[in-house]
Amino acid sequence: MDKFFEVVVQFTRLSPVGQGALAAVLKRLELPKGHVLIKQNTICNHLYFVEQGLTRTYYIKNGKDVTDWISAENTFACSILSFITRQPDRRTIELLEPSVLWSVHYDDLEKLYVDYHDIERLGRLLVASGLVQLQQRFDDLHFSTALNRYKALLKSKPDYIRRVPLGILASYLGMTQETLSRMRSQI
Amino acid sequence: MDKFFEVVVQFTRLSPVGQGALAAVLKRLELPKGHVLIKQNTICNHLYFVEQGLTRTYYIKNGKDVTDWISAENTFACSILSFITRQPDRRTIELLEPSVLWSVHYDDLEKLYVDYHDIERLGRLLVASGLVQLQQRFDDLHFSTALNRYKALLKSKPDYIRRVPLGILASYLGMTQETLSRMRSQI
DNA sequence: CTGACTTTTTGACATTTATCAAAGGAGATT
DNA sequence: AATCTCCTTTGATAAATGTCAAAAAGTCAG
Incomplete structure (x- = not known):
């Protein structure tokens, strides 16, 4: 869990009580290569932090396998569309390597947002960081x-x-x- | 300003005090077609809400004019990279039509984030919405x-x-x- | 070490899209 | 109406990338 909070602190310093509350809802996962974290056409209810390993997010477009995103150590993985909109998404997330992950449930996070201003801030900064990364990736493609x-x-x-x-x-x-x-x- | 808060309320309901504080830092702009909101290689210090009109964000890539984003009524415009990272960005934003805009200064917004939890929440939801839109645009390109x-x-x-x-x-x-x-x- | 399997490279050819050049419109101005 | 400028269309050709097929290289269980 230390790795997770090392990354978090680069976004914002949490109050001890906020950090404790967040730590309480984190779940550690140790999973083999090939394991599927999110299945296509389901709602993505978890945000994953990769402590060790590698994930890929992909979907089928016109019969072809399209890899949308790759997450390595110290970054996050989820179906952005589904996690935010609460709608099913075509994306599947699988592990390219045996991995150690920390997961947070959407509902837990929402509760934390309400109760702790500093976690709401962390959420904003995480999303903003995701936006910057996606913009850069978009620029590379355009x-x-x-x-x-x-x-x-x-x-x-x-x-x-x-x-x-x-x-x-x-x-x-x-x-x-x-x-x-x-x-x-x-x- | 009503239009602005009609859009805001679709993201989250603000407390009267939060809403008042936000209203106090909004500036109304009425500008002609062709006006440049943000120049390339400067730091984007304002977030713009388009009440009426049309903007385009573009930059020069290998000598060619690349349009990155277009914002119409009831949406926002800024250089995402620059506004978030506080670094200069190659993007220029200009008006494709005579427009009515509302602008918020970065520093004002940051202060509001600190003082009002509900505005921090609004910020998170706005960024999340931007992320969803960019993801969809990315998918269209990929x-x-x-x-x-x-x-x-x-x-x-x-x-x-x-x-x-x-x-x-x-x-x-x-x-x-x-x-x-x-x-x-x-x- | 070997066979079975997966991943990567190479080649020939087809398709998509860009480039360059020129011709048409449409609207504004005199 | 004539001219100007800007925007859009059309045509010929070139360049980039995809498709299909097969060979080569790497990986791993037995």
């Missing part, structure tokens, strides 16, 4: 060639290139695995 | 053909097609204006 998208990833997330299978990485970058394989040999 | 991106826009934002010049719309959709012109005639 009007970039396949080669530049790969280069951008090489710069921003070099560890993904070692840890994530090529086909999944290609899909994350919005290209086929053949194209990624060729881009890679071009550098 | 592994979609030009034609499908155009169709998705036709469904989600039909008014943009009437109000936004074709070249800007094309760039928003990540294609050239020639391609958009052809997609359009295909439907």
